[in-house]
Amino acid sequence: MRAIARGLSRILPTVVMAWLIVMAFVFATAVNAPRAQAARSCLYFEFVKSTNTNSTLYWRWMDDYGRCIYSASWRAGSGVTTDPCQLNAGWLPNGWYDLKSTGHQDSYSGTSIWGRVWSLQDKACSNGTLRTQLFIHTEETSSRTQICSSDPDDPQCWDSTKAPGDSAAGTNDFRSEGCIKVRRQSPEGSWPDAMSAVDSDWHAAGLGQASGRTDTVYVHS
Amino acid sequence: MGWLSPVAVPSPDGQSIAYNTFSYLISIDPEKSWSQQGVHPGDAVGTPSIHLVDLASGNDTVLANGAFSLAWRADGAIAYFQGQSDNYYADQPFLGNVMVRQTVGAAPEPWTNDPDRYIVAAWAGSRLLVYRESEGEWLDLLAFDGPGQSRVLASGADLVAVSPDGSQILASQPGVASLIDVGTGKTLASLDLGQVDPVTGQPIGHLAYGGSWVGGEIAVEGGPGLVLLGVTGSSITVMDAIALSPSVFPMPAHEPRLSADGARIVAWTPLLGAAGQRTYAYLDCAIATRSCVKGPVVDVPGFYAVYNPSRPFS
Numbered sequence: 195m196r197a198i199a200r201g202l203s204r205i206l207p208t209v210v211m212a213w214l215i216v217m218a219f220v221f222a223t224a225v226n227a228p229r230a231q232a233a234r235s236c237l238y239f240e241f242v243k244s245t246n247t248n249s250t251l252y253w254r255w256m257d258d259y260g261r262c263i264y265s266a267s268w269r270a271g272s273g274v275t276t277d278p279c280q281l282n283a284g285w286l287p288n289g290w291y292d293l294k295s296t297g298h299q300d301s302y303s304g305t306s307i308w309g310r311v312w313s314l315q316d317k318a319c320s321n322g323t324l325r326t327q328l329f330i331h332t333e334e335t336s337s338r339t340q341i342c343s344s345d346p347d348d349p350q351c352w353d354s355t356k357a358p359g360d361s362a363a364g365t366n367d368f369r370s371e372g373c374i375k376v377r378r379q380s381p382e383g384s385w386p387d388a389m390s391a392v393d394s395d396w397h398a399a400g401l402g403q404a405s406g407r408t409d410t411v412y413v414h415s
Numbered sequence: 416m417g418w419l420s421p422v423a424v425p426s427p428d429g430q431s432i433a434y435n436t437f438s439y440l441i442s443i444d445p446e447k448s449w450s451q452q453g454v455h456p457g458d459a460v461g462t463p464s465i466h467l468v469d470l471a472s473g474n475d476t477v478l479a480n481g482a483f484s485l486a487w488r489a490d491g492a493i494a495y496f497q498g499q500s501d502n503y504y505a506d507q508p509f510l511g512n513v514m515v516r517q518t519v520g521a522a523p524e525p526w527t528n529d530p531d532r533y534i535v536a537a538w539a540g541s542r543l544l545v546y547r548e549s550e551g552e553w554l555d556l557l558a559f560d561g562p563g564q565s566r567v568l569a570s571g572a573d574l575v576a577v578s579p580d581g582s583q584i585l586a587s588q589p590g591v592a593s594l595i596d597v598g599t600g601k602t603l604a605s606l607d608l609g610q611v612d613p614v615t616g617q618p619i620g621h622l623a624y625g626g627s628w629v630g631g632e633i634a635v636e637g638g639p640g641l642v643l644l645g646v647t648g649s650s651i652t653v654m655d656a657i658a659l660s661p662s663v664f665p666m667p668a669h670e671p672r673l674s675a676d677g678a679r680i681v682a683w684t685p686l687l688g689a690a691g692q693r694t695y696a697y698l699d700c701a702i703a704t705r706s707c708v709k710g711p712v713v714d715v716p717g718f719y720a721v722y723n724p725s726r727p728f729s
């Protein structure tokens with residue numbers, strides 16, 4: 195019996211190492227699976243609501259093993275209150291969203307939103323109130339640059355301003371009238387460039403601009 | 416429209432109520448996307464309309480189809496948004512104009528030059544306050560001095576309340592609340608919303624539309640729940656606040672009405688029922704004790720306050 199134990203103790207590290215190598219290979223394969231092969235039924239953003247300024251956006255896709263996984267997640271915000279029926283203030287209502295016919299754009303030029311955007315369908319909240327003009331976006335110019343001044347809330351700059359009650363810089367701009375907002379690179383801080391990662395994942399999946407798409411965002415608490 | 420503008424407004428003479436309704440033409444499941452429900456962009460989804468109820472007889476009549484949001488002036492003139500079509504179509508902007516009738520039976524007169532996404536908010540004396548909505552539900556607050564005569568009073572703003580004489584408004588913008596002279600558009604005083612409330616010591620952060628202004632005090636949704644502001648012609652101060660525990664009240668208290676004696680605030684709040692469905696209750700709050708009593712829980716969608724935010728009221 196002791197001999198068996200001794201033998202196992204010698205073999206075990208090798209077995210464990212082999213298992214780790216196999217798992218690392220599986221994980222790497224899953225993360226790096228060609229996104230173009232991912233099934234359409236599992237290729238969408240998932241927005242999990244926690245707080246108005248600190249929720250999470252996931253990019254979900256299906257790997258070669260048929261698993262609906264996410265390769266990355268980013269801090270994101272929505273609204274300034276937790277009532278999804280409150281126009282201009284509440285976070286997004288739960289449920290699935292199609293993209294409008296204008297879809298994703300890399301150089302959107304609007305009157306209050308610019309740059310990289312995903313235009314979401316209108317959505318009725320639970321009491322029937324319609325939320326409209328909804329986007330995933332950041333704060334930048336239509337050419338994806340930053341115009342920052344001493345103003346604590348420049349509309350085309352991800353400002354360093356802290357959200358109320360948050361000790362971290364660069365969190366106030368997660369607040370919105372309802373849209374999902376993702377942070378980007380800014381001269382006012384050194385936080386990760388999440389919007390570029392979101393946009394890169396979108397295009398790496400073979401998805402383009404200016405076209406509608408069904409079931410592209412799923413929102414829940 | 417929610418309660419960005421009151422859902423139901425009593426007439427200045429107290430004889431009737433005008434209210435907004437939205438009739439869905441198809442069955443809607445909020446959890447599903449349009450495509451999951453077989454709805455295509457451009458499909459007719461529903462019809463907004465404004466109704467009048469005679470409080471003596473109970474008669475309910477349609478004032479306008481394809482219309483929503485209204486403001487009733489002290490002399491009986493009524494303003495509302497009239498869409499270019501009767502129906503709202505999926506993912507299409509619902510464009511239209513602001514119309515004013517001198518009486519409910521008079522012919523409507525357009526006050527806007529171009530169709531846009533307008534929401535009528537309130538009268539401030541003879542001036543009409545209207546939101547113009549753009550991407551991301553961004554709201555610009557406009558003042559109309561008459562037909563075709565508009566100017567931006569505040570950009571990216573919520574109208575919190577109109578002063579009793581109609582000469583001033585309190586508007587809330589990201590990070591700041593401003594006391595604005597309606598006639599000149601001049602900002603008379605500002606309140607930094609990074610300022611902490613006296614109950615929790617946390618920044619107020621946000622003040623919402625649908626507040627009420629009585630004398631020199633304003634009750635408003637925001638901060639830890641409800642905030643009481645003191646307003647003079649040149650200053651805004653935080654007088655008090657009432658904290659609402661998120662574990663009991665998961666969503667904010669809306670459309671707070673300040674009593675004439677300034678002692679109580681009545682608001683309503685959505686609740687979550689046992690099965691996760693949305694229910695509602697009103698809250699009757701005593702400012703002196705910073706406490707609220709919850710009314711009976713109701714499960715009727717469309718539980719809103721009935722009030723007229725226009726000033727002067729009569």
